Amino acid sequence: MAVLTIQEVSAHNSESDCWIAIHGKVYNVTSFLKDHPGGKRILLKVAGTDASKEFEKFHSAAVLPKFGPSLYVADLASIFPVAKKEASNAIFTNAPGLGLFGDGAPFAQPAWYQDTFSPYYKDSHRRLRNWVRQWIAENRWADKSDAWEEVVRSNRKPDEEAFTSMGIAGLTRGITGRIAWKKQPYPNIPDLPCGIAEDEFDYFHCLILWDELSATPLISVNNSQPYGIVPVMRFAKPALRERVVPKILRGEETMAIAITEPGAGSDVSNISATATLSEDGKHFIINGEKKWITNGVWADWLMTAVRTGGPGAGGITLLLVPRGPGLTTRPMETMGGILSGTAFVTFDNVKCPVENVLGEVNNGFKALLSNFNHERWTIIVSAVRNARRCYSEALHYAHRRQTFGKNLIDHPIIRDKFAQMVRQIESTATWLESATYQLNNMRPEIIPERMGATLALLKVQATKTFEFCAREAAQIMGGIAVTKGGTGGTVEKLYRGVRASAIAGGSEEVMGDFGMRQSLKVAKAMGVKL
Ligand SMILES: Cc1cc2nc3c(=O)[nH]c(=O)nc-3n(C[C@H](O)[C@H](O)[C@H](O)COP(=O)(O)OP(=O)(O)OC[C@H]3O[C@@H](n4cnc5c(N)ncnc54)[C@H](O)[C@@H]3O)c2cc1C
Known part of the structure; x- marks a missing residue:
């Protein structure tokens, strides 16, 4: 050098x-x-x-x-003697093996990156964190947004590397959740990232991946892969599973989840897209529309909720629909941008083999519910990271922008804005770690009932924190945060993403209400009298 x-x-x-x-x-x-x-x-x-x-x-x-x-x-060449720097570090350094990771700005990174003790993270977590951050920097993923956005705008798929790189590195497996951390029965899928053994990989490794990758466009373009593949792994017939799962986990094919319709959003049980059996009984024939389908622009497979029976949740079936004749997807440009490949999907007499039913006919709601908790947990992780990114961008800016003869950070009112952001970010992050610890330790079969309420309420907390931080960061940065690109461009873009995280995967009002109902239901079942 x-x-x-x-x-x-x-x-x-x-x-x-x-x-x-x-x-x-x-x-x-x-x-x-x-x-x-x-x-x-x-x-x-x-x-x-x-x-x-x-x-x-x-x-x-x-x-x-x-x-x-x-x-x-x-x-x-440094003009400062190195020894002086080391001596001043030593006063504050906590313990060997900890230390600062990232830019060191207070609260801009998770607490355990900031030379503090944590009961949750071990050596393999530190290794994974260091590795994934380096992998992101070396491949310059964060710089690919603009080019990929142009491609998606013209109704095409971003470069294959956006998917295969995640697959080959074991990251698609890593972000998918517990069921994908076991290699069997899929011998031809990549190893988990960073050489971590499958019996060691846990929800804190998964959290690190979602957290670090959230600052790149990779999460947007791969968003539905980890949500869509789980019901396939759990409920598809073996032949379908073996055909689809390895290709998705290697990033060679892609998935989307098609539930919401123009006439049915929060009220999923009210969907109206229909599937009727063909005369020879070999196919379902699907007709209807789906709206706001993330990654739908390019998905090879759509995990689709359809009505096969009477009204309500009991008449819903889940089908894994391959892209084919009669299925059209067109991009919807949302407030958060175009990179997620959000699509309006039309089914016009689309044929889907009967073998592609996930679970049982008219019992698809069960398969559907099975993955909601993981999806909400990932939205929480990303919302906390994005809140930190807003805070961090504003904090750095406040140290160089001068008004009335002082840096912004030297005005008490501005410092208080940072204080309000920090108390919300850190309390939300701490609740997230506590919930993640439960996911690691609770018996998997009771997680849906026991963790449903916590994750619903935590999602509300996380997206409100993200919203608050986006607002306050933009306020601190002034005009540049209202301008696309340049110094304020990151906050401007993140601000536009707030509503998507507050609405998709269960909107705040519905999550709040469900969280309270579910926690009261569990308490009652455990014999609590109120
Ligand atoms: C960016 C983005 C990506 C998405 N990706 C997907 C996807 O990949 N696949 C998919 O199937 N869907 C997807 N969706 C759809 C998403 O799941 C729905 O938007 C969400 O469920 C809310 O439905 P809705 O928008 O129709 O709102 P509605 O259900 O019409 O609700 C409108 C408002 O009323 C509130 N509300 C509704 N019911 C009640 C009530 N009982 N009490 C109080 N308030 C209530 C809601 O909180 C909301 O604020 C996505 C949405 C967005 C914005």
Whole structure:
């Protein structure tokens, strides 16, 4: 690794040879002068110098990983004696094996990344966290959003690598939940990530993956894979299971869940898409519409709820429908963007083999309910991470934006906004870890009844926290957080994603009501008298 002194850098100070140093790294920005969004003049002003302070005033931390690697020349020789830095660290460092992970900004990362003790995370969790963050950085997944959005807008699937990379690395298995952590009966699926043994892999490993991947577009494009595959693993006939599951877990094929209709959302038992048996009894013929189907634009398989019997939950069957004649999907551009491939789906006499029933005819509601808890838990994990991202973006910005002669962070009213965000993020994250510990330890067969209420109420808490943090972060950042792209672009985009997490997977009102009803039901069943 080359190291240059600031004197050496200072020789490169002209339009034909322009180098600058930022955060200890030297960049040759000569070819970038014409592309710099703020114009070349501002770069030439700091040519040949350490421009870290000027850079921080106008850019978010996300800019350097995007443009930096192609312009990097060398590291900048440190002007501070290393020993002094180590000595000051030692005062605060907690214990060997802990330490800071991430940028170290207080509360911007989960507590256990911040040199604190935790009963939940062991060495394999730390290894996985370090590995997945490096995997994300090396592959530059966070930078792929814009290109993939363009592809989806034209009703096409993002690059295959968006799916196969997740599959090959074992990440699709990792984010799916307990049933996918066992390799049997699918010998041809990839190993779990980071070499973690299947009997060691637990919900905290799964949490780490959802948490870290939430900051990339990979979660949006792969969103329905882990939700859709579980009912197939649990309820499909062996031949169908063996045909579909390995391909989904390897990322070679994709799934969507088609339940909601224009006329039936929260009230799932009211769906009206029909499936009738063909004359030869070999197929169901499906007619109807489904709306807001995540990843539906490109899904090879749609796990579809249809009416085969009378009204209500008792007349619903779950079918695994392959893409084929009569099935059309068209993209719906939602407030949160286009990357999830949200689709309006039309079934016009679509044929689905009778072998593709998941569970029993007219008993599909049971199969449907079986995965709601995992879906809600993943939305909670992502909402907490996204709340932190809003907080973190605003915190960094508040250290460089000056108003009335002070940095924003030096105004007490602004500090209080951060305090309100932190107390909500940390209490929600702590409840999430407690719930995750229950998922690890509770007998799987009682999880749906016992954890349903907690996860429903926690989902409300998490999405309200995300909403609060998006609002406050945008308020702190002012106009730039109302502007697409640039320094405030991350918060602007996250803010638009709030409603989707508060509505999809069970909306706040319905979750609150269900959470209370379910917890009272469980208490009663356990003999509690109120
Ligand atoms: C981004 C996104 C992705 C989605 N992905 C999928 C998907 O992949 N597959 C799929 O099948 N569906 C998907 N959905 C649909 C989602 O599940 C529904 O939007 C959700 O269930 C709510 O249904 P609805 O939008 O029809 O609202 P409605 O059911 O019409 O409710 C409207 C409002 O009234 C409130 N409300 C409803 N009933 C009550 C009540 N009894 N008491 C008090 N308040 C009530 C709700 O909370 C909501 O605020 C997605 C939705 C979004 C926004």
